[in-house]
Amino acid sequence: MADFFNIKARQAAAAQASSSKAPTTKQEPNRLQPWVEKYRPKTLSEVTAQDHTIQVLSRTLQSSNLPHMLFYGPPGTGKTSTILALAKQLYGPELMKSRVLELNASDERGISIVRAKVKDFARQQLSAAPSYNVMVEDKDAEGGVKQVKYRDKYPCPPFKIVVLDEADSMTQDAQSALRRTMETYSKMTRFCLVCNYVTRIIDPLASRCSKFRFKSLDQGSAVTRVEDIAKLEGVRLAPGVSEELVRIADGDLRKAITFLQSAARLVGNNKPAKGKKRKVVEDEEEEDDRMDVDSAPADSDVVTLKTVQDIAGVIPERTMDDLENAVLSSRNKKNIPYAAIANVVQEMIAEGWSAAQTVGQLFERIMFDERVNDVQKMKIVGYFSETDKRLVDGADEHLAILDLGLRISGVLCQG
Amino acid sequence: MALLVDKHRPRNLESLSYHPELSDRLRALAQSGDFPHLLVYGPSGAGKKTRIVATLKELYGPGVEKIKIDARVFQTTTNRKLEFNIVASVYHLEITPSDVGNYDRVVIQDLLKEVAQTQQVDLSAKQRFKVVVINEADHLTRDAQAALRRTMEKYSPNLRLILVANSTSNIIAPIRSRTLLVRVAAPTEGEICDVLRVVGKKEGWRDVEGLNARIAKESGRNLRRALLMYEAVHAQNENLTENTPIPPPDWEALISQIAQQIVQERSPARLLQVRSELYDLLSHCIDPTTIIKTLTWKLIPKTPEEIQPEVVKWAAFYEHRCRLGSKVIFHLEAFVAKYMRVYESHLMGLDFD
Ligand SMILES: Nc1ncnc2c1ncn2[C@@H]1O[C@H](COP(=O)(O)OP(=O)(O)OP(=O)(O)O)[C@@H](O)[C@H]1O
Numbered sequence: 001m002a003d004f005f006n007i008k009a010r011q012a013a014a015a016q017a018s019s020s021k022a023p024t025t026k027q028e029p030n031r032l033q034p035w036v037e038k039y040r041p042k043t044l045s046e047v048t049a050q051d052h053t054i055q056v057l058s059r060t061l062q063s064s065n066l067p068h069m070l071f072y073g074p075p076g077t078g079k080t081s082t083i084l085a086l087a088k089q090l091y092g093p094e095l096m097k098s099r100v101l102e103l104n105a106s107d108e109r110g111i112s113i114v115r116a117k118v119k120d121f122a123r124q125q126l127s128a129a130p131s132y133n134v135m136v137e138d139k140d141a142e143g144g145v146k147q148v149k150y151r152d153k154y155p156c157p158p159f160k161i162v163v164l165d166e167a168d169s170m171t172q173d174a175q176s177a178l179r180r181t182m183e184t185y186s187k188m189t190r191f192c193l194v195c196n197y198v199t200r201i202i203d204p205l206a207s208r209c210s211k212f213r214f215k216s217l218d219q220g221s222a223v224t225r226v227e228d229i230a231k232l233e234g235v236r237l238a239p240g241v242s243e244e245l246v247r248i249a250d251g252d253l254r255k256a257i258t259f260l261q262s263a264a265r266l267v268g269n270n271k272p273a274k275g276k277k278r279k280v281v282e283d284e285e286e287e288d289d290r291m292d293v294d295s296a297p298a299d300s301d302v303v304t305l306k307t308v309q310d311i312a313g314v315i316p317e318r319t320m321d322d323l324e325n326a327v328l329s330s331r332n333k334k335n336i337p338y339a340a341i342a343n344v345v346q347e348m349i350a351e352g353w354s355a356a357q358t359v360g361q362l363f364e365r366i367m368f369d370e371r372v373n374d375v376q377k378m379k380i381v382g383y384f385s386e387t388d389k390r391l392v393d394g395a396d397e398h399l400a401i402l403d404l405g406l407r408i409s410g411v412l413c414q415g
Numbered sequence: 416m417a418l419l420v421d422k423h424r425p426r427n428l429e430s431l432s433y434h435p436e437l438s439d440r441l442r443a444l445a446q447s448g449d450f451p452h453l454l455v456y457g458p459s460g461a462g463k464k465t466r467i468v469a470t471l472k473e474l475y476g477p478g479v480e481k482i483k484i485d486a487r488v489f490q491t492t493t494n495r496k497l498e499f500n501i502v503a504s505v506y507h508l509e510i511t512p513s514d515v516g517n518y519d520r521v522v523i524q525d526l527l528k529e530v531a532q533t534q535q536v537d538l539s540a541k542q543r544f545k546v547v548v549i550n551e552a553d554h555l556t557r558d559a560q561a562a563l564r565r566t567m568e569k570y571s572p573n574l575r576l577i578l579v580a581n582s583t584s585n586i587i588a589p590i591r592s593r594t595l596l597v598r599v600a601a602p603t604e605g606e607i608c609d610v611l612r613v614v615g616k617k618e619g620w621r622d623v624e625g626l627n628a629r630i631a632k633e634s635g636r637n638l639r640r641a642l643l644m645y646e647a648v649h650a651q652n653e654n655l656t657e658n659t660p661i662p663p664p665d666w667e668a669l670i671s672q673i674a675q676q677i678v679q680e681r682s683p684a685r686l687l688q689v690r691s692e693l694y695d696l697l698s699h700c701i702d703p704t705t706i707i708k709t710l711t712w713k714l715i716p717k718t719p720e721e722i723q724p725e726v727v728k729w730a731a732f733y734e735h736r737c738r739l740g741s742k743v744i745f746h747l748e749a750f751v752a753k754y755m756r757v758y759e760s761h762l763m764g765l766d767f768d
């Protein structure tokens with residue numbers, strides 16, 4: 001899609017955030033960005049797997065009206081990307097800056113700030129849309145670049161948008177303060193709240209919004225997206241790797257893409273800037289980077305399942321076997337094999353395996369293990385619950401994991 | 416004079432002696448230009464920091480080694496002034512936000528924005544972005560972590576983060592989703608021996624293989640500790656043999672002694688005595704987790720096998736309590752009391768509870 005304008009829009013967004021600094025600097029070439037940013041969807045239609053939401057939002061593009069909205073869902077499912085893309089498509093580069101206010105958890109957001117910043121912005125006069133005969137280039141058009149009217153391309157509806165990203169980290173008080181503000185200015189302002197945990201948004205606020213749930217990305221479409229990116233970057237994937245990437249990332253596309261990038265670098269595909277020194281690259285801004293696959297080295301090695309699992313911090317089956325065997329060796333015995341379990345756990349801790357990962361993988365195994373009967377499983381789940389809580393509270397991992405192992409083992413030896 | 420740990424710290428990826436695959440991976444990332452945010456985790460003394468410094472050097476060249484310390488003052492919303500130290504080179508900064516406790520969010524917000532909005536001063540810099548290394552990232556408050564989220568995306572043209580943590584369990588999912596996880600395993604005992612030999616050679620010390628092996632074992636695969644012990648042994652003895660005793664740190668010796676006392680006599684009087692020793696440890700800034708853990712490991716070999724799991728159960732329980740509660744000493748003492756009770760009831764062959 002129109003990359004030239006997106007770059008401008010991005011600069012505009014950056015300039016808005018840093019009001020004092022003018023964007024006089026040259027934009028960093030796209031290829032030197034982390035891939036998650038490079039492949040952030042730039043239009044609604046590029047957002048994968050959120051079909052329902054996208055369908056509804058695309059309709060609002062035509063109708064030029066918008067309700068207050070609440071986007072919620074797990075990390076890396078496209079919430080921020082969607083609202084930014086929507087805003088861009090509504091206003092285009094010229095108006096993005098004056099019509100959209102983006103606040104997020106990295107901004108100070110106590111009550112006073114919400115009052116001040118949001119009110120100030122909401123109160124401002126609507127900036128005028130470019131007059132009807134301003135032309136822009138449309139790179140999407142069939143048959144190459146075409147001149148189209150700005151207002152035809154961007155509807156420029158007569159309201160402003162306040163995006164409160166990561167709204168779940170706003171205090172209750174700040175949220176309450178927002179209620180009035182939302183109503184007072186609703187004629188000219190739409191709010192979009194974005195969060196991971198919808199339950200952290202107070203009811204009166206949530207009930208004022210149309211809610212859009214962003215699903216954890218399912219295999220099909222996420223896999224396609226990963227494969228597309230791999231193709232554009234010239235990374236060769238062994239069969240099954242793209243599925244594995246999405247599976248390990250737990251439906252979080254951002255994570256899947258980061259893993260992909262790291263895997264690509266690891267197998268030696270690190271020549272994206274080959275033959276194109278930085279200075280050269282700067283002239284290429286206007287070039288459609290998505291078409292630019294020529295720098296893909298033909299001899300790049302293949303990313304394998306093992307590479308991917310290594311990178312994702314998945315604990316190898318062998319290590320998990322050791323742990324599970326040590327724990328289960330108490331079956332039909334009188335005593336818990338303390339030394340055996342303690343040794344495996346100590347080893348795992350020294351290897352640096354994340355406790356959360358250990359707990360997750362152990363759970364998968366024990367709960368589907370036929371050697372453990374149902375009554376025992378019911379007791380064991382409780383221990384997993386306790387351990388998870390402890391880890392989140394910041395308890396020591398070594399003690400927590402060792403305790404978990406011993407307790408599971410204890411359940412088995414009673415039986 | 417510099418400690419051995421610092422004196423012979425490898426300065427670039429080539430000279431890192433263990434985990435060659437990891438070094439390759441970091442080099443590939445550093446050379447690629449589109450370096451992602453990293454979350455580097457692993458047990459302490461595994462060499463996380465050394466590896467990061469080496470990676471920075473790969474990114475920027477020797478300039479990153481010219482560092483200075485900046486004392487900065489931040490202001491909270493309640494107008495409290497916070498003093499905060501920043502270690503910085505032209506290309507990167509290093510901060511430890513947990514130094515300012517619950518105010519870490521303020522510091523992170525202000526500082527990262529400032530960094531993100533200023534360009535790299537050195538125009539010939541190899542990278543457009545600056546790197547901010549955040550130490551003890553697992554101690555960041557939820558608020559501070561939340562504050563990082565969009566910052567990491569929005570400012571990614573000018574800013575990369577390297578978060579350093581002992582574990583990832585405390586890092587919120589949205590942050591984990593924005594970083595590439597890099598696990599640094601502790602070196603094996605064999606690898607520790609290799610390092611000791613090399614360092615010893617540079618110092619001109621006589622190589623005593625058996626002693627090195629013992630140090631490696633004692634250190635619990637913690638390289639920093641191993642080097643400290645190695646230096647201490649050599650400083651305190653003229654003629655080293657395989658059996659030269661390795662002096663443990665004071666606090667560890669005290670904990671050994673406590674363990675001994677607890678097992679010897681399980682009585683209220685003894686508990687009282689132990690309490691003052693625990694206070695002593697705390698007043699020397701030994702953190703409660705280290706105390707409970709070390710105490711547990713010292714107690715276990717002295718404990719009848721049947722009740723070892725029970726001891727771990729309570730150690731884990733009270734360590735968790737230490738985190739949540741405010742009076743650490745209560746929980747430490749409760750653990751000791753619990754141990755005595757479990758031990759007694761085992762001896763008498765009945766359950767008290
Ligand atoms: N549905 C999607 N379609 C295409 N790309 C996606 C999608 N979801 C996530 N991505 C990729 O992941 C990156 C992050 O997505 P985004 O910032 O929208 O996530 P988010 O839902 O806002 O997450 P968080 O809750 O952590 O803020 C994007 O830059 C893009 O590369």
Ligand SMILES: [Mg+2]
Binds near residue numbers: 079080081165166194
């Ligand atoms: Mg987001």
